[in-house]
Amino acid sequence: MSLREHEYKLDRETIIVSETDEKGKIVYANEDFCKISKYTKDELIGKPHSIVRHPDMPKAVFEELWATIKRKEVWRGVVKNRTKDGGYYWVHSTIYPSETVDGKVKYFSVRVKPTTDEIEQAEAMYAGLHQS
Numbered sequence: 001m002s003l004r005e006h007e008y009k010l011d012r013e014t015i016i017v018s019e020t021d022e023k024g025k026i027v028y029a030n031e032d033f034c035k036i037s038k039y040t041k042d043e044l045i046g047k048p049h050s051i052v053r054h055p056d057m058p059k060a061v062f063e064e065l066w067a068t069i070k071r072k073e074v075w076r077g078v079v080k081n082r083t084k085d086g087g088y089y090w091v092h093s094t095i096y097p098s099e100t101v102d103g104k105v106k107y108f109s110v111r112v113k114p115t116t117d118e119i120e121q122a123e124a125m126y127a128g129l130h131q132s
Helices: 031-037 059-070 116-131
Strands: 016-021 026-029 075-082 088-099 105-112
Touching: 016 031, 059 075, 059 088, 059 116, 075 116, 088 116
Parallel strands: none
Antiparallel strands: 016 026, 016 105, 075 088, 088 105
């Protein structure tokens, strides 16, 4: 008997916000992030943001994401994330690079519910990336 992953769907009102340091370690996670990911704040703070990376996501997506934000440009895309209990959820993510007055780099990520079309387009694109 195979187990199917459970999909958690975001509400239209859900806004997931997190902040990471320059290495991608979480320094802030809002309540919506904890609620959908099934992790507590204590479980998220200090961990790499990849704690929620779903294995279906091609590495090339994150390579492009990091290259973009390291150029101090905003990155946008649709991402499939994994929950603590093994389920998953889709988000439309926007990541903003920032710099503190003392020159430290940090990244703010804001995630909202993607449309069905956005998810379908992402799945098709990611399937092609897995084959290459």
